[in-house]
Amino acid sequence: MAMNGPTATERFVNGILPENPVYRQLLGLCPTLAVTAAMKPALTMAGAVLFVLVCANVLVSLIRGLLKPHLRILVFTLTIATFVTIADRLLAAYLYSMSKALGPYVPLIIVNCIIISRCEICSSKQGVVTAIADAFGVAFGYALALLSIATVREILGRGTWLDIPVMPLTQGDYGWSVMILSPGAFLVMGLLLGLWNWVEKRRARGRLGASAPGA
Amino acid sequence: MEYFVNLLLIGVGAALIHNFVFYYFVGLCPFLGVSKRIDMAFGMGLAVTFVISIASTLSWLLTYYVLRPGAPVSSWIWSTLGGGSGEVNLTILSYLVYIFAIASSVQFVEMYVRKFFPPLYKSFGIFLPLITTNCAILFACLEIMKNVVGVEPAAMWGLDQALVLSLGGGVGFTIAIVIMAGIREELELSEIPEPMRGPGIVFIVAGILALAFMGFAGVDSALARLFKAGMS
Numbered sequence: 001m002a003m004n005g006p007t008a009t010e011r012f013v014n015g016i017l018p019e020n021p022v023y024r025q026l027l028g029l030c031p032t033l034a035v036t037a038a039m040k041p042a043l044t045m046a047g048a049v050l051f052v053l054v055c056a057n058v059l060v061s062l063i064r065g066l067l068k069p070h071l072r073i074l075v076f077t078l079t080i081a082t083f084v085t086i087a088d089r090l091l092a093a094y095l096y097s098m099s100k101a102l103g104p105y106v107p108l109i110i111v112n113c114i115i116i117s118r119c120e121i122c123s124s125k126q127g128v129v130t131a132i133a134d135a136f137g138v139a140f141g142y143a144l145a146l147l148s149i150a151t152v153r154e155i156l157g158r159g160t161w162l163d164i165p166v167m168p169l170t171q172g173d174y175g176w177s178v179m180i181l182s183p184g185a186f187l188v189m190g191l192l193l194g195l196w197n198w199v200e201k202r203r204a205r206g207r208l209g210a211s212a213p214g215a
Numbered sequence: 216m217e218y219f220v221n222l223l224l225i226g227v228g229a230a231l232i233h234n235f236v237f238y239y240f241v242g243l244c245p246f247l248g249v250s251k252r253i254d255m256a257f258g259m260g261l262a263v264t265f266v267i268s269i270a271s272t273l274s275w276l277l278t279y280y281v282l283r284p285g286a287p288v289s290s291w292i293w294s295t296l297g298g299g300s301g302e303v304n305l306t307i308l309s310y311l312v313y314i315f316a317i318a319s320s321v322q323f324v325e326m327y328v329r330k331f332f333p334p335l336y337k338s339f340g341i342f343l344p345l346i347t348t349n350c351a352i353l354f355a356c357l358e359i360m361k362n363v364v365g366v367e368p369a370a371m372w373g374l375d376q377a378l379v380l381s382l383g384g385g386v387g388f389t390i391a392i393v394i395m396a397g398i399r400e401e402l403e404l405s406e407i408p409e410p411m412r413g414p415g416i417v418f419i420v421a422g423i424l425a426l427a428f429m430g431f432a433g434v435d436s437a438l439a440r441l442f443k444a445g446m447s
Binding site: 027033078081084085088089110112178182183184185190195201 | 237238239240241242243244247307308310311314315318349350352353354357358361408409410411414415416417418419421422423425426429
């Protein structure tokens with residue numbers, strides 16, 4: 001099969017920053033906001049998404065010759081649902097407290113648009129190696145987004161980072177508790193999105209200034 | 216009377232106190248994508264409410280009769296096949312079954328609406344197929360499962376409670392998305408710092424709305440007290 005579309009390396013790099021699933025494409029927001037009150041659930045969630053994304057991408061890439069156009073979304077969803085069930089059972093067996101803390105958000109990975117969009121855009125069209133690289137890239141990009149939000153929320157809300165005390169003044173009763181609650185998720189997400197856009201714009205302007213001085 | 220109070224509390228809880236969007240963060244994709252104009256937002260809210268009720272009815276029936284440990288249909292099939300009278304537990308299949316039920320109910324709703332209500336179909340447009348991947352629907356199914364599988368038989372939810380939860384959730388989603396669309400129509404006219412334009416400011420507004428919705432916390436216990444005082 002002729003290689004059309006981006007190569008494995010391009011897919012991997014693109015997934016992390018240029019096409020970051022959360023900040024650039026605004027996909028998969030429900031768990032992003034729900035699990036980022038602290039670092040540990042965010043890490044667990046990122047791991048679960050990595051597992052499901054890699055497995056689903058590999059399987060869909062292997063069966064891409066058999067897919068019928070009108071049934072492909074159904075096949076993607078059922079594939080993802082199977083791997084999510086496996087991930088959910090594994091979490092319940094080995095990380096029970098995390099599984100309890102994440103609650104319904106692990107099964108909600110099934111309807112996470114990130115994974116369906118990767119199946120549709122990449123793995124149903126390209127080979128296994130590219131699909132794996134793409135899955136890792138996108139999952140790392142997703143983890144980056146989750147951890148950046150969780151860092152802000154946990155430090156401001158609890159004064160800790162990964163349960164290690166970093167801000168002695170905001171611990172216990174003095175925490176900024178709105179950050180742990182749901183409004184904090186929306187506010188931090190909005191501000192980080194604005195920050196991201198600002199940095200991006202400055203970098204674009206810098207490039208423009210370097211290539212065309214005096215323009 | 217107590218029965219109705221119980222239902223009312225479930226409904227109010229799902230619609231306002233634990234609003235699907237502002238408390239559980241489910242259904243954010245349409246909340247961000249389709250909240251530019253009030254009429255479209257209202258259409259989306261109605262479509263979600265419609266599908267969520269059908270899907271949760273289906274999923275309650277499937278959970279109660281087929282999936283839960285010792286469910287009647289699967290136990291009957293098992294004993295007819297000669298497997299003995301042991302308890303059959305199919306809960307591991309629940310995610311697959313739910314997503315299948317949601318996808319097929321969306322498909323049926325789409326076909327039905329297209330055949331019998333063509334103007335409604337035209338105004339729903341592409342929203343209907345998109346609802347399949349709306350987390351709010353699967354979330355309602357999972358909430359219902361949580362209250363059917365692994366709870367005492369006396370506390371187990373019936374179809375009525377499941378329906379009230381899903382209707383309340385759908386109404387809550389509609390309220391949230393319509394408020395958001397109203398604010399966004401005004402935002403069009405205001406000057407926003409450049410990096411915050413688009414989704415950024417929508418998240419900030421949603422955060423402030425979520426703060427406002429936190430004010431509903433405790434309404435359920437106050438309502439329960441009110442009804443108890445009225446009854447005695």
